[in-house]
Amino acid sequence: MPNRSITIKDVAAAAGVGIATVSRVLSGSGSVSPRTRERVLAAARELDYRPSALGRSLKLQRTGGIGLLVPDVTDPFCAGLVAGVLECAGSLGEHVIIDASHDDPAREAEIVDRLVEQRVDGIIALPTRGDAAHWTGARRVGLSVTFVDHATCGSDAVGTPAVLADDRGGVRSAVEYLVGLGHRRIGFLGGPAATPTGRLRAEAFTETLRDLAVTPDSGLLVRARSSRDSAYAAAASLFQRRSDLTAVLAGNHLLGEAAVLVAREFDLRVPADVSIAMIGDMAWAELCDPPLTAVARPARDMGYRACELLVRASDRTIERTRREGGRPVVLPTELIVRGSCGPPARTR
Amino acid sequence: MPNRSITIKDVAAAAGVGIATVSRVLSGSGSVSPRTRERVLAAARELDYRPSALGRSLKLQRTGGIGLLVPDVTDPFCAGLVAGVLECAGSLGEHVIIDASHDDPAREAEIVDRLVEQRVDGIIALPTRGDAAHWTGARRVGLSVTFVDHATCGSDAVGTPAVLADDRGGVRSAVEYLVGLGHRRIGFLGGPAATPTGRLRAEAFTETLRDLAVTPDSGLLVRARSSRDSAYAAAASLFQRRSDLTAVLAGNHLLGEAAVLVAREFDLRVPADVSIAMIGDMAWAELCDPPLTAVARPARDMGYRACELLVRASDRTIERTRREGGRPVVLPTELIVRGSCGPPARTR
DNA sequence: CTTGGGGCTGGAAACGTTTCCATATAGAGT
DNA sequence: ACTCTATATGGAAACGTTTCCAGCCCCAAG
Structure with a gap:
């Protein structure tokens, strides 16, 4: 023995x-x-x-491990991202150390510390905020970082490679579609203004409306925190306050869920009484009755590309990466038209 | 610099x-x-x-890492499992190396090999088949393995700790519920007979029917492979062939999805024309119209418990673990009654 | 004053690799 | 037969820790 x-x-x-x-x-x-x-x-x-990989890694000063940091693995978008990273990492012979930040910067910093200790070759992260100190700290000790879904807004981490979805374009396509159907009073359910995503999508919404010469109406834009309860409350308040709206665009899948539920609660027929569309395509969008029109974001591809980018970057010097990797990779979104949108009931 | x-x-x-x-x-x-x-x-x-964790791990002969092996991270059940493992591992100061087997035993063996090389302290796995050689190999080199969702059927890995959901009880509760509503011709959409899960749930289905003195009808039990297309085909064939059925129990969420879609395709009202229930609760079950009755399996808890079990086991000798860990941990399921089931249209 | 012991400290070995370098051998060319 | 080169091989150092062990100093007790 x-x-x-x-x-x-x-x-x-x-x-x-x-x-x-x-x-x-x-x-x-x-x-x-x-x-x-x-x-x-x-x-x-x-x-x-x-x-033993331990002996080898110690000698080679390279573990072949990459850190993956997402807010929540049970979120379908994050899950898709993880799958993409796993696929790419597997084909490259790297292993993946995963953890969840739960949108808590302190927890995120702790995890980054752990990953640094583990001497991963790089980190792929969907950051809570890309400008936090621990990110610049991680880069300082020489490991490459790639952001996904939203890049930093801070100044220090300039040059951090990033893989993004064309959210702005996605929102635009949805709004254009709704306006094209004849809608003029379109509600927008937005995520928290504190998050880059929440801010950007709301901006794109009002911006597109302006471009299409639809008079803006600030009462039609509602914010929610990122919980189911808050999403439901926001949707309920919007539907109640503005019975004159003919369409709603939900800024994320939680809000889409809430919109569907509230519409049903209020006995509104979709799309006869109100049209609903959502940013972020989910498996359940197909199962709704009627199936929900949504803007699909390529989660898996984003993960794959991020991993490719990261490994490629690890081979180069930080300097070269910084010089080359100025522009983030932006992947296209796609408007998936299903049955939840139609012309408004009473056109004026 | x-x-x-x-x-x-x-x-x-x-x-x-x-x-x-x-x-x-x-x-x-x-x-x-x-x-x-x-x-x-x-x-x-x-x-x-x-x-550097490398130096420490090398000296201590213990990495503080645990391997996590699931078929597919985008599957909501697996995602819940991962979340549970992450939660427990995080609180124990361990890190998690994750990978996906995609139900391919060869790929699984490869991943186990990689984890062994990485000298993880233990592996948590939702195995393709628990009796494969690489599992006994992994245990031989001294790392502890914990299975989740279904245990081995082989003889060699006897004593491998396992955390299971009470699937048999879950199926039973759903069938009892449907029979209690008055249904007698209940269809069952089952997963592949080759998988432990598929086999077990189908067994539990017929067994419960027998216990309730409902005459069995083998034409009402249909199998599908584990793809969306196959699930849809199976559901379509069942609904078409047996227009006399009054209820359907879907053996997993893919089949539940298919049942909902096919019922809609065939213009069957739920639950007036046909009742639908499903094993495995999903977020979208709530969003269906009507919301789908389902048997919830505690994915997150299972992951948490498995991680606890694993870490506890790593502290003991293999021998003691084998002696103590005879019985798998079985976690209860819960029947979540929503609106998709009602009494059959024409009771005989 | 001596002895003993306890608190602090540093040297060195060990963990399992990879790789540089030196050496040995054989075959070929003169 | 001698040198030269290419190929094959093993010893040893290095990677970054932890921990054993020995040594030091200082203080208290005899």
Whole structure:
């Protein structure tokens, strides 16, 4: 019963060679005679030898691990992102250390610290706020960081590579679609103004309306915190206060959910009485009755691209990365038209 | 510009002490004078020293990492599981290396190998099949494995700790509920017979029917492979072939989705024309019209418990674990009654 | 004054790799 | 036969920790 795990030394002894030779055989570098190679391979197989990544990483100063930091793995968008990262990392032979920040900057900082200790080669993050001190700290100790979904607004982290969805374009396409159907009084359910995402989508909403020469109405724009309850409350208040609106655009899937629920609660037929669209496509959008029109964001692709970007960046010097990686990668969104939007009941 | 990352040696030099002393200060063990401690702490802070987990793990022969292996992170059940593991691991100071098997045993074996190389302290897995060789291999090299969702059916891995949902009880409660409403011709949409889950739920279905003295009808039990298309095809074929059925129980969420879609396609009103229930509660069940009755499985709790179990097991010897951990932990399911089930239209 | 012990401290070994370098061997060219 | 080169091999250092052990100093007790 082997209580001590077997090392390269054991293999060397069993094969009657030096440990350097075993290393050469197993890593495939250097030259070894076919005869020796065979003996070593046989010994390794015989002993069921598993090389330790610890020893190797220590020597090589490179772990082949990448850190992945998302707000919440149960959020479908985050899950898609994770899947993309996993796919790319797997094909590149890297492993992924994952953790969830739950939108708490303190927790995020703690996790980044842990990842630094683990000496990951880089971090992919959907940050709570990209300008926090721990991010610049991480870059200072030499590991590359890639942001996803929204980039930093701070000044210090300029040059941090980022992979974004074209949110602005996504909102625009949805608004254009609704206006094209004849809607003029369109409600917008927005996420918290404190988050980059919440801010940006609301901006894009009003901006597009202005471009389309629809008179703005600030009473039609409502904010919610990022909880189910808050989303529901916001939707309820909007529907109650403004019975004259003919369409609603939900700024995220929580708000979309709330809009659907509240419309049902108020006995509004969709899309006859009110049209509903949502930013962020979900599996359940297809299952709604009627199926919900939504703007799909390529979560999986974003994860994949971010991972590619990160690994590529790790190979270069920080300097070169900073010089080259100025522009964030922006991936297109797609308006998926389903049955939840139609012309307004009473056109004026 | 420090191109070389700073080590304990640098801190020792800066503080004018030996490296042993620095280690004692930072790890909190041993005795150091307050004066020295202060100097070391100051030096570490000054240099922004981050201890390397590589060195520590190598020396301690323990990484504090746990491997997490699920079929697919975008599956809501798996996502819940991951969240639970992350929560527990975080509070225990462990980090989590995650990967997805995509239900491919070969890929799974590869991932296990990688985790062994990384010297994780243990693995939590939702295995494709618990009896595969790589699992016994992993246990042989001394790391503890905990299965989730379904345990092994093989003989070799007896004693592998497991955390399960009471699927049998869940199916039973759903069937009892439907029969209680007056249904007698209940369709069952089952997952692949090759998977433990698919087999077990179908068994529980027929078994419960027998216990309730409802005459079985093998034409009402349909299997699908685990893809959306296959699920849809199975549901369509069942509804088409057996227009006399009054209720359908979907064996997983993919099949539940398919049942809802097909019922809508066939212009069947729910629950007036057909009642639908599903194993596995999803966020979208609430959003369906009518909301879908489902059996909730405690994904997050399962992950949390599995992680607890694993870490506890790592502290003991394999022998003791094997002796103690005979019984798997079984967590209760809950039937969530919503609006998708009612009495059959024409009772006979 | 001596002895003993306890609190602090630093040197060194060990953990498992990779790789540089030195050496040994064999074959080929003169 | 001698040198030269290419190939094959092993020893040893290095990576960054932790911890054992030995040594030091100082104070109290004899």
